[in-house]
Amino acid sequence: xxxxxxxxxxxxxxxxxxxxxxxxxxxxxxxxxxxxxxxxxxxxxxxxxxxxxxxxxxxxxxxxxxxxxxxxxxxxxxxxxxxxxxxxxxxxxxxxxxxxxxxxxxxxxxxxxxxxxxxxxxxxxxxxxxxxxxxxxxxxxxxxxxxxxxxxxxxxxxxxxxxxxxxxxxxxxxxxxxxxxxxxxxxxxxxxxxxxxxxxxxxxxxxxxxxxxxxxxxxxxxxxxxxxxxxxxxxxxxxxxxxxxx
Ligand code: NAI
Numbered sequence: 001x002x003x004x005x006x007x008x009x010x011x012x013x014x015x016x017x018x019x020x021x022x023x024x025x026x027x028x029x030x031x032x033x034x035x036x037x038x039x040x041x042x043x044x045x046x047x048x049x050x051x052x053x054x055x056x057x058x059x060x061x062x063x064x065x066x067x068x069x070x071x072x073x074x075x076x077x078x079x080x081x082x083x084x085x086x087x088x089x090x091x092x093x094x095x096x097x098x099x100x101x102x103x104x105x106x107x108x109x110x111x112x113x114x115x116x117x118x119x120x121x122x123x124x125x126x127x128x129x130x131x132x133x134x135x136x137x138x139x140x141x142x143x144x145x146x147x148x149x150x151x152x153x154x155x156x157x158x159x160x161x162x163x164x165x166x167x168x169x170x171x172x173x174x175x176x177x178x179x180x181x182x183x184x185x186x187x188x189x190x191x192x193x194x195x196x197x198x199x200x201x202x203x204x205x206x207x208x209x210x211x212x213x214x215x216x217x218x219x220x221x222x223x224x225x226x227x228x229x230x231x232x233x234x235x236x237x238x239x240x241x242x243x244x245x246x
Pocket of ligand 1: 011012013014015016017018035036037038041061062063064089090091094112139140141142183184185186187188189190191192
């Protein structure tokens with residue numbers, strides 16, 4: 001229980017990787033603010049965490065909406081008095097070739113994946129500075145390191161998250177705040193469920209371990225980066241990708 005009395009925000013935690021992270025942090029004693037745009041998934045997630053003896057509250061929030069984000073952070077501070085961990089996990093895809101990709105789908109993916117992480121970082125920074133302690137983990141992607149055809153919007157947002165991570169790490173280190181990024185490879189979730197068989201095969205072909213990761217594989221690394229055991233690590237990008245981007 002080495003996260004006992006810690007307060008953690010996990011965005012996009014209604015399902016998938018975000019929920020696996022929230023569940024693991026809760027199992028280690030953290031109080032969890034489950035943040036998602038999907039209310040039904042939040043309700044399910046909260047009862048699952050509570051059934052395991054964890055503590056969770058739900059917040060319906062669009063991470064790209066500054067007013068919404070500020071209100072959620074204020075509520076969490078009012079309720080629990082502190083914020084120790086922020087995991088910027090909410091993310092979407094709107095894949096298309098550059099010639100077909102609409103400016104609207106460019107803006108939307110950047111707004112949720114990149115601006116959303118900036119807004120939550122901005123909203124929690126003052127509280128973490130006051131505490132002289134905070135852990136921020138941004139969920140990037142291997143395509144943020146390597147690029148990917150038909151994902152110019154998504155891979156740009158994920159590369160942008162790496163820039164945000166390093167800038168945040170440098171700017172807030174003096175205040176006891178660490179910021180790192182995790183770059184998952186191919187992980188089995190709703191997000192990757194609808195990929196064509198050909199796309200899945202090509203991901204697996206380029207993964208030396210030859211199998212897809214599970215949300216728990218990402219959660220285990222986030223747990224380490226959220227815990228005091230990783231206190232001397234900041235501004236780092238760590239892949240969880242079965243070797244894909246090596
Ligand atoms: P998912 O689609 O299963 O879950 C994403 C969650 O984010 C959903 O619960 C969704 O409702 C929420 N969300 C979407 N837009 C939101 C918004 N505007 N405000 C608040 N919440 C919002 O996806 P998955 O696979 O769990 O992905 C989680 C993160 O991991 C994403 O950032 C994704 O880009 C990243 N990732 C996933 C990989 C994979 O293979 N599944 C690989 C690399 C990175």
